[in-house]
Amino acid sequence: MKALITGARGTVGRALTRQLEAGGHEVVVWDRARVPIDDYHVMEAFVRQVAPDVVYHLAIASQPSGREGESWLVNYEWASELAWITRVLAVPLVFTSTAMVFSNHAQGPFTRDSVPDAQEGYGYEKRRAEERVRHQNPDARIVRLGWQIGDAPGSNNMIDYFDRQVREHGVVRASTRWYPATSFLADTADALAGLTVRPPGLYMLDSNRAWTFYDIACALSRKHQNAWRVEPSQDFVYDQRMRDDQVVMPSLAERLPGLAPG
Structure with missing residues (x-):
């Protein structure tokens, strides 16, 4: 092809x-x-x-x-x-x-x-x-x-966002009331x-079955040897998740064992 x-x-x-x-x-x-x-x-x-x-x-x-x-x-x-x-x-x-x-x-x-x-x-x-x-x-x-999750910094993905937040603010503030796609x-x-x-x-x-941004940020930090300090917030209240049974995406929990089963 x-x-x-x-x-x-x-x-x-x-x-x-x-x-x-x-x-x-x-x-x-x-x-x-x-x-x-x-x-x-x-x-x-x-x-x-x-x-x-x-x-x-x-x-x-x-x-x-x-x-x-x-x-x-x-x-x-x-x-x-x-x-x-x-x-x-x-x-x-x-x-x-x-x-x-x-x-x-x-x-x-x-x-x-x-x-x-x-x-x-x-x-x-x-x-x-x-x-x-x-x-x-x-x-x-x-x-x-x-929002895409990469394996390392260097592109426009969630890992880059975490790195930038820590450089600028010393911490990643992550909402416990936001469910991102x-x-x-x-x-x-x-x-x-x-x-x-x-x-x-x-x-x-979308691979997010049931997890808030705070859940995901904490699990990603643990996966990367606690690379970022994550603090909970309620700054953003939004459920962005998408549901489509035509394509079954691997659950985030399969990639992030630290997540509770969704």
């Missing part, structure tokens, strides 16, 4: 690339420096040239260049164009979205029937992109992801790699 990946240098993109290459698959990276994302004809010609068996659209506007409207261009318009290109060329599309399509005013656990309501920022752009991708390519697979990167990559054989539609990947 040949996979074309946008956002291959990002947190999930690097993990997915490793997963696919370990399985003997070929990965082609979409380099925005060589292939612009605002010229439809150039984009279509590139996809035709690569002739992938699947396109994974993971890219987000994580490294802004200062271009006006760049976030909307990357998060919405690029997704729209890719959805149409893959429809025309009959190439399976896997488009990653986010649990943040639900605002902090909505309360989970969310299901595939829950209606996204984000009205601003990244969550709003992804919500609108989901709608557009579904319109442009009804055969696309739209995948909502939660979250998964380990390796599990997310494994699930994404397997979605090409599943039917088109909406999928939600």
Whole structure:
């Protein structure tokens, strides 16, 4: 299998690339420096040239260049164009979205029937992109992801957040009333790699069955030899968990033995 990946240098993109290459698959990276994302004809010609068996659209506007409207261009318009290109060329599309399509005013656990309501920022752009991708390519697979947990610092994941909090504040304050949507990167990559054989539609990947952010932070600290001092708080009250029986993700307790069974 040949996979074309946008956002291959990002947190999930690097993990997915490793997963696919370990399985003997070929990965082609979409380099925005060589292939612009605002010229439809150039984009279509590139996809035709690569002739992938699947396109994974993971890219987000994580490294802004200062271009006006760049976030909307990357998060919405690029997704729209890719959805149409893959429809025309009959190439399976896997488009990653986010649990943040639900605002902090909505309360989970969310299901595939829950209606996204984000009205601003990244969550709003992804919500609108989901709608557009579904319109442009009804055969696309739209995948909502939660906060990713890596094995070490160095990418945009929960471990980096803990390191940053300790550097800046000396402690990680973690809410006992927040249930985040979250998964380990390796599990997310494994699930994404397997979605090409599943039917088109909406999928939600979340490994959090029953644990608060404080539970998870304490278990992660123990796993990493008590690397961070964690204090409980009630600063954020929110249930962000997602439920989807189409893809059974490994429970966090399987990766973090310190968690009580959920």
